[in-house]
Amino acid sequence: MKCSANSRSAPASSVAVEDYLERILELIDSKGYARVVDIAAGLKISQASVTNMVQRLDTDGLLKYEKYRGLVLTPAGETVARSITRRHQLLTDFLSLLGLDARVVEHDVEGMEHHISPPTVRAIESLTRLLRRRPALRAQLTK
Amino acid sequence: MKCSANSRSAPASSVAVEDYLERILELIDSKGYARVVDIAAGLKISQASVTNMVQRLDTDGLLKYEKYRGLVLTPAGETVARSITRRHQLLTDFLSLLGLDARVVEHDVEGMEHHISPPTVRAIESLTRLLRRRPALRAQLTK
DNA sequence: AATAAAAGTTAGCTGAGCCTAACTTGATTA
DNA sequence: TAATCAAGTTAGGCTCAGCTAACTTTTATT
Numbered sequence: 001m002k003c004s005a006n007s008r009s010a011p012a013s014s015v016a017v018e019d020y021l022e023r024i025l026e027l028i029d030s031k032g033y034a035r036v037v038d039i040a041a042g043l044k045i046s047q048a049s050v051t052n053m054v055q056r057l058d059t060d061g062l063l064k065y066e067k068y069r070g071l072v073l074t075p076a077g078e079t080v081a082r083s084i085t086r087r088h089q090l091l092t093d094f095l096s097l098l099g100l101d102a103r104v105v106e107h108d109v110e111g112m113e114h115h116i117s118p119p120t121v122r123a124i125e126s127l128t129r130l131l132r133r134r135p136a137l138r139a140q141l142t143k
Numbered sequence: 144m145k146c147s148a149n150s151r152s153a154p155a156s157s158v159a160v161e162d163y164l165e166r167i168l169e170l171i172d173s174k175g176y177a178r179v180v181d182i183a184a185g186l187k188i189s190q191a192s193v194t195n196m197v198q199r200l201d202t203d204g205l206l207k208y209e210k211y212r213g214l215v216l217t218p219a220g221e222t223v224a225r226s227i228t229r230r231h232q233l234l235t236d237f238l239s240l241l242g243l244d245a246r247v248v249e250h251d252v253e254g255m256e257h258h259i260s261p262p263t264v265r266a267i268e269s270l271t272r273l274l275r276r277r278p279a280l281r282a283q284l285t286k
Numbered sequence: 287a288a289t290a291a292a293a294g295t296t297a298g299c300t301g302a303g304c305c306t307a308a309c310t311t312g313a314t315t316a
Numbered sequence: 317t318a319a320t321c322a323a324g325t326t327a328g329g330c331t332c333a334g335c336t337a338a339c340t341t342t343t344a345t346t
Contacts, residue, residue, distance in 0.1 A: 016303065036324060049304055051325055068311055068324060098266040108263050115254025123241040126284045137280070141269045159333060180293060192334055194295055211294060211341055 013062075015114045018084045019043060020053055021062060024073060025081035033070060087113045087121060094124055097131045098141060156205075158257045161227045162186060163196055164205060167216060168224035176213060230256045230264060237267055240274045241284060 013021075023042045027034035036054065040047045058065035062077035073081060091109040096102070116124070131137055156164075166185045170177035179197065183190045201208035205220035216224060234252040239245070259267070274280055 014302080037322085045303090046305060047324065048306080048326080053303080055325095095263060095266070098263075098270060100262055100266055104260055104262050108259050111258025112255050115258070116251050117247055119243055119247050120238060120241075120251050123238070123243055123284070127241060130280065130283055137273065140273055141266070157332080178293075179295090188333090189335060190294065191296080191336080196333080198295095 013080055016053070017057065017060075017062070018080065018114050020050075020057065021073070021077055021081040022084045022088065024063070024071070025078065025085060028073070035070070084113060087116055090121060090125060090128065091116070094128045094131075097128060097138060099138070156223055159196070160200065160203075160205070161223065161257050163193075163200065164216070164220055164224040165227045165231065167206070167214070168221065168228060171216070178213070227256060230259055233264060233268060233271065234259070237271045237274075240271060240281060242281070 020039065020043070023039055024034045027038055027042070031038075036047050036050045039054075040050045043050070054063070054065050054071060057063045057077065058071075061074055062080065063071050063073050065071040088109055091112055092105055095105040095108060100108075163182065163186070166182055167177045170181055170185070174181075179190050179193045182197075183193045186193070197206065197208050197214060200206045200220065201214075204217055205223065206214050206216050208214040231252055234255055235248055238248040238251060243251075
């Protein structure tokens, strides 16, 4: 067969989907629930766009959504959300260790986090540990 | 004023625009010219899509395009193209030094290259030099 | 020079993901 | 409890960047 592994699944979570799930997980972890209005504010998009996407994420089995009532992540959705969150945290740690400005870090991480595959995540984790373990290395980075 | 620096410019080169310019530069550097059919093959999209985009890039001042005749990059286009090419090369070198498989490197670089800003480029260059200079460090990365 | 093949273009369509405006639902409070 | 206001939803529209099918132009072959 042409398609990989699971025959009836969502179309390999796009950048937008990952951004939504990441934000939703963060809201749930911090406030206990995720409202449309907060997701919209967090992603700096309109509430209408959020409603739309949330309906699609429900259809795709990434969350359970009840009109006007609220939403919860499904295990599948939480897996994606945790994965992107981990990549976000890792890249933030890594770039920060290189001495980059927090604003640059945030901006670049937001772009990069959607594009690193598991082996690369592991390799950067390894490198990050090394840089932490041996602060002297960091001193050699200037210029 | 609200918009930055130059009032009448292209909309801050999207991922797609960067992909086109990168491919065009590579074709010009290797064969001396860039044909629609080769750009299409390189990016794995239809010739029609290339024609469309090339017209837009002309409008945006990133290349000079003459129907049926061919195209050349403008200085502005070449600047963008060289910048993305540099980022591509740098990320490829960097991830390869971490011991990642060539296919993974290629895939991830293609995603990441559009999202690293100049300070991050410089920081990763610095780190890459360090890893090259001290091969023993690389040995400590496994696990 | 005629014709066949390759390259390039146009027209029209699609889907993702955003928007605004107008409407509905639910929560708050007078 | 009724009115108000915040939150949520729907409808319709836009841009970007891709597609196919049909057509035109250029190049190559005979």
